[in-house]
Amino acid sequence: MNAGGGKKVERLRKRYATLREELGNLGLICQGTITERIIETATGRKGRKKRYGPYYQWTRKKGAKTVTVNLAPEQARVYQCAIREDRHLHRILEQMRQASLQILSATTVGVPRRRRMVARTPKSG
Secondary structure, three states, rough: OOOOOOOHHHHHHHHHHHHHHHHHHHOOOOOOEEEEEEEEOOOOOOEEEEEEEEEEEEEEEEEEEEEEEEOOHHHHHHHHHHHHHHHHHHHHHHHHHHHHHHHHHOOOOOOOOOOOOOOOOOOOO
C-alpha cells in the first residue's frame, strides 16, 4: 500500500462510481458504421449526370465476416445514435479499467523487489 495515497484512492473511487452511473444512463448500443451513399450515372446528354440517393448503409462485423445492410433515412438516424452510445460505452470502460488498475496498485501489497545481483568475478590465486 502506498503511504499518503488515501486521498488519491478516494478520488479514484468517486470517479469509478461516477463512471458506473454513466453506464446506467446509456441508451441502445450497436457496433458498426453508417455510410451515406449517392450514386451518379452518366445520362449521355452533354455529360450530365443523374444523382440517386442518398442511400444509407450500416456495416458491421459478424464473426469474421463484414455484413452490410441498407437502411431507411430514419433507421440510419436511430442506428447512428446507437453507434455513438456504443463508442461512449467503450470510452467509459477504458476509463474504468484505468481507475481500477490505479486503485488496485495503491491498495494492495505486491511482492517485494529483489535486490539486483552483482556479477562476481572469480578471485585469481
